[in-house]
Amino acid sequence: MAGFRSSQHYIASRDLEVAVNAAIALQRPLLVKGEPGTGKTVLAHEVAQALGHPLIEWHIKSTTKAQQGLYEYDAVSRLRDGQLGDPRVHEIGNYIVRGKLWDAFEADKPHVLLIDEIDKADIEFPNDLLLELDRMQFFVYETRQTVVAKHRPVVIITSNNEKELPDAFLRRCFFHYIRFPDRETMEKIVQAHFPDIKQELAREALNVFFQVRGVTELKKKPATSELLDWLKLLMIEDLPPEVLRSTDAKTAIPPLYGALLKNEQDVHLFERLAFLSRQRQR
Amino acid sequence: MLAHFILALRTAGIPASITEYLTLLRGMKEGVADYNVDDFYHLSRATLVKDERHLDRFDRVFGEVFKGLEPPEGDPQEGAAIPEEWLRKLAEKFLTEEEKAQIEALGGFEKLIETLKQRLAEQKGRHQGGSKWIGTGGTSPFGAHGYNPEGVRIGQEESRHRRAVKIWDKREFKDLDGDIEIGTRNMKLALRRLRRFARQGAATELDLPDTIRATANNAGTLDLKLVPERHNTVKVLLFLDIGGSMDDHVQVCAELFSAARAEFKHLEHFYFHNCPYERLWTNNRRRRESEISTWEVLRKYGPDYKLIFVGDAAMSPYEVIQPGGSVEHWNEETGQVWLQRLMGHFRRSAWLNPMPEAAWGRYQSAQILHRLMERRMYPLTLDGIEAMTRELSR
Numbered sequence: 001m002a003g004f005r006s007s008q009h010y011i012a013s014r015d016l017e018v019a020v021n022a023a024i025a026l027q028r029p030l031l032v033k034g035e036p037g038t039g040k041t042v043l044a045h046e047v048a049q050a051l052g053h054p055l056i057e058w059h060i061k062s063t064t065k066a067q068q069g070l071y072e073y074d075a076v077s078r079l080r081d082g083q084l085g086d087p088r089v090h091e092i093g094n095y096i097v098r099g100k101l102w103d104a105f106e107a108d109k110p111h112v113l114l115i116d117e118i119d120k121a122d123i124e125f126p127n128d129l130l131l132e133l134d135r136m137q138f139f140v141y142e143t144r145q146t147v148v149a150k151h152r153p154v155v156i157i158t159s160n161n162e163k164e165l166p167d168a169f170l171r172r173c174f175f176h177y178i179r180f181p182d183r184e185t186m187e188k189i190v191q192a193h194f195p196d197i198k199q200e201l202a203r204e205a206l207n208v209f210f211q212v213r214g215v216t217e218l219k220k221k222p223a224t225s226e227l228l229d230w231l232k233l234l235m236i237e238d239l240p241p242e243v244l245r246s247t248d249a250k251t252a253i254p255p256l257y258g259a260l261l262k263n264e265q266d267v268h269l270f271e272r273l274a275f276l277s278r279q280r281q282r
Numbered sequence: 283m284l285a286h287f288i289l290a291l292r293t294a295g296i297p298a299s300i301t302e303y304l305t306l307l308r309g310m311k312e313g314v315a316d317y318n319v320d321d322f323y324h325l326s327r328a329t330l331v332k333d334e335r336h337l338d339r340f341d342r343v344f345g346e347v348f349k350g351l352e353p354p355e356g357d358p359q360e361g362a363a364i365p366e367e368w369l370r371k372l373a374e375k376f377l378t379e380e381e382k383a384q385i386e387a388l389g390g391f392e393k394l395i396e397t398l399k400q401r402l403a404e405q406k407g408r409h410q411g412g413s414k415w416i417g418t419g420g421t422s423p424f425g426a427h428g429y430n431p432e433g434v435r436i437g438q439e440e441s442r443h444r445r446a447v448k449i450w451d452k453r454e455f456k457d458l459d460g461d462i463e464i465g466t467r468n469m470k471l472a473l474r475r476l477r478r479f480a481r482q483g484a485a486t487e488l489d490l491p492d493t494i495r496a497t498a499n500n501a502g503t504l505d506l507k508l509v510p511e512r513h514n515t516v517k518v519l520l521f522l523d524i525g526g527s528m529d530d531h532v533q534v535c536a537e538l539f540s541a542a543r544a545e546f547k548h549l550e551h552f553y554f555h556n557c558p559y560e561r562l563w564t565n566n567r568r569r570r571e572s573e574i575s576t577w578e579v580l581r582k583y584g585p586d587y588k589l590i591f592v593g594d595a596a597m598s599p600y601e602v603i604q605p606g607g608s609v610e611h612w613n614e615e616t617g618q619v620w621l622q623r624l625m626g627h628f629r630r631s632a633w634l635n636p637m638p639e640a641a642w643g644r645y646q647s648a649q650i651l652h653r654l655m656e657r658r659m660y661p662l663t664l665d666g667i668e669a670m671t672r673e674l675s676r
Binding site (some may be wrong): 023 | 297299301302305308312313314315320321324328331332498501502
């Protein structure tokens with residue numbers, strides 16, 4: 001079975017591979033949750049690449065309605081055209097604007113559809129898409145036409161867990177929770193992203209990173225994406241690994257901390273910890 | 283054969299349904315799991331669990347139901363069920379250099395393992411104490427919690443020594459279980475559910491875009507559309523018990539407080555000791571200066587504030603039901619009166635208790651308060667906070 005595997009750029013654990021392949025084989029949506037910055041959105045890109053399908057992205061905002069994913073009826077421009085006497089006005093189909101789901105359904109070859117951050121939308125949003133995702137078809141009232149998927153797209157849905165999703169919706173999905181990677185996996189991830197990084201720098205940076213994550217009082221713990229940003233900065237600045245070694249996270253704020261700590265309270269916390277431990281050393 | 287697995291999951295409180303069961307069966311038919319136990323575990327987890335808080339529970343049930351899939355237990359002839367590699371690693375991990383030298387005294391590692399295999403074969407049951415058999419707390423070189431410096435520590439739980447650790451036994455999702463206590467982020471997410479309902483209400487506001495759309499649909503005849511006003515400003519009043527027995531719970535209360543502060547624009551907090559009386563204070567360090575009369579609080583904050591008490595409710599029952607029962611001062615009116623007054627004023631109120639729910643029964647005061655709160659006392663866990671937010675946002 002042609003399936004999804006860890007690639008050179010994306011390290012997927014075995015359980016993630018199984019979940020993705022199950023979703024592909026049974027043509028059901030895959031719901032991915034996890035700490036921010038653990039690669040939920042990137043997963044869709046990787047799946048699309050692995051399968052060789054084009055990717056359609058639908059980013060959800062708090063104002064997004066389910067209907068917008070299907071189609072929108074642009075009544076205002078029809079009203080204007082009617083007043084101007086434009087002949088287009090007689091054909092209602094001219095004012096139907098296709099949504100992302102329609103695009104994915106009508107495409108000539110299978111697509112991967114990413115519905116990103118579904119929890120941002122209204123609570124009714126997932127419920128409104130139940131039938132559409134289940135049967136992969138919907139009805140356009142204005143033109144009395146039914147849109148049926150030519151090829152069922154591989155649907156990947158991400159959630160940051162800001163809202164609870166309805167049971168009926170969950171029942172139709174596969175679910176995967178991306179765990180925060182352990183050190184070994186993290187080394188592989190770093191290797192995949194920066195193949196030519198100096199081994200020593202990577203090791204020291206990971207030491208500092210896991211120390212920072214180990215500080216329990218942090219408001220926002222840095223995640224994979226922050227680590228990668230930080231490493232990129234370190235490489236651009238071409239800092240020698242020794243700088244990292246001397247800056248034990250307990251005695252000083254790590255260099256270029258702006259990439260790791262995203263919150264001024266956390267920075268203060270670090271300054272305080274560093275101050276305390278310097279005093280103790282005296 | 284999987285039916286009893288589903289039933290076991292449901293008994294454990296994981297809401298797996300027939301739909302999901304059928305999906306699992308179809309997945310197996312399609313060959314997703316590929317006749318491999320680990321893949322089957324991953325597949326069934328992706329199919330049947332839809333909430334990371336249930337993952338740990340799932341692991342436990344899986345381990346119980348599919349025990350038979352592991353190498354047969356209790357077959358003494360199969361003493362080699364522990365891979366040698368595994369033991370060696372384990373020993374290396376736990377032994378210091380000197381201890382390793384002492385192993386040499388017993389005839390080296392090979393000898394030690396050889397002896398272990400022999401003993402495993404001879405031994406028939408669980409064993410504790412003594413100086414020869416493998417078990418716990420003994421001085422034999424094999425087993426857990428023992429004193430023999432030459433010992434090999436085999437697992438921490440008895441019976442573990444006969445099986446390799448499977449993935450579901452690692453229970454990596456333990457921290458996410460809703461019954462277990464919580465970090466700030468999780469707490470924020472639980473509190474955020476209060477916010478969700480804040481947008482409901484009567485349709486009173488003119489929805490301009492929708493009106494235009496409806497009017498256009500109506501070929502120009504005006505069609506007014508109204509939407510509910512946006513109330514995403516939940517107001518929360520936090521009453522925190524401080525000092526005394528609450529010292530044990532400082533960490534979790536601080537987490538709750540910082541989570542609540544990040545979540546609600548209108549959050550006011552007051553401190554009390556054991557039970558709220560006629561005076562509260564806003565700063566525990568400068569308690570005298572920051573004191574405020576409870577009447578003042580009642581006047582200042584409208585009934586639309588949601589009142590959350592946080593306290594362990596562990597005190598003498600007199601502190602609740604007797605005038606003058608307070609441990610700190612002479613109170614004219616009982617804690618009970620004050621509590622009822624507060625609850626009468628604020629439309630929604632609840633009590634969060636950092637003690638585990640099972641322990642409430644031990645304190646008469648906790649039972650009294652639970653009753654006074656009309657059973658709206660919740661444990662300070664994720665599930666508890668969630669139940670509370672549901673109650674508060676009704």
